[in-house]
Amino acid sequence: MIRGIIFDMDGTLTEPHIDFQALRRELGVMVGDIVDHLKSVDDAERQRLETILHRIEEDAAVNATLQPGAAELLDTLRARGIKLGLLTRNTRKSVKTVLAKFGLRFDATLTREDGPHKPAPEPVLALAQRWGFQPTEMLVVGDYVYDLRCAHNAGARGVLLVNDKMPEWAHEADYIIHRLDELPGVIERIP
Numbered sequence: 159m160i161r162g163i164i165f166d167m168d169g170t171l172t173e174p175h176i177d178f179q180a181l182r183r184e185l186g187v188m189v190g191d192i193v194d195h196l197k198s199v200d201d202a203e204r205q206r207l208e209t210i211l212h213r214i215e216e217d218a219a220v221n222a223t224l225q226p227g228a229a230e231l232l233d234t235l236r237a238r239g240i241k242l243g244l245l246t247r248n249t250r251k252s253v254k255t256v257l258a259k260f261g262l263r264f265d266a267t268l269t270r271e272d273g274p275h276k277p278a279p280e281p282v283l284a285l286a287q288r289w290g291f292q293p294t295e296m297l298v299v300g301d302y303v304y305d306l307r308c309a310h311n312a313g314a315r316g317v318l319l320v321n322d323k324m325p326e327w328a329h330e331a332d333y334i335i336h337r338l339d340e341l342p343g344v345i346e347r348i349p
């Protein structure tokens with residue numbers, strides 16, 4: 159039985175907005191993990207890159223649009239007594255902007271500032287412990303392979319939301335949905 163669900167934000171609850179290729183060009187980081195890259199450069203360069211990154215992220219947050227059915231889905235799940243988490247590599251500031259804009263509430267919100275990030279298992283394990291659940295009683299819902307690997311690394315299950323075309327790593331998902339309103343049906347099928 160599923161007792162806790164952890165959602166990704168960008169491209170999952172909100173429509174994909176950040177153009178990651180353009181972001182990488184502007185940052186000059188064409189390969190590898192952007193957050194890891196920030197840790198590897200000197201302070202001056204990190205500050206320069208973070209300024210660019212924060213501007214792009216805040217712009218994306220201010221202009222964010224919800225995926226169809228996102229708010230209704232959270233209400234439905236909450237009414238069933240399921241704990242709801244938000245786990246994003248975005249900043250706390252951007253997350254606050256998005257949650258306030260749409261009036262969304264979560265039982266827990268973990269952002270880039272909160273330590274190890276996806277695909278590391280720590281955020282899922284932390285919420286499992288906080289809520290008193292086993293990771294196997296939890297789902298991670300996201301649109302990227304890191305969301306799925308984060309789930310699996312913690313012993314939870316991963317649900318892939320496909321936004322446009324089926325990604326080549328889709329086989330890593332335990333469940334695949336094309337619209338958020340398919341999620342309650344998925345949960346009902348999990349014993």
Ligand SMILES: [Mg+2]
Pocket residue numbers: 166167168169170300301302
């Ligand atoms: Mg995403």
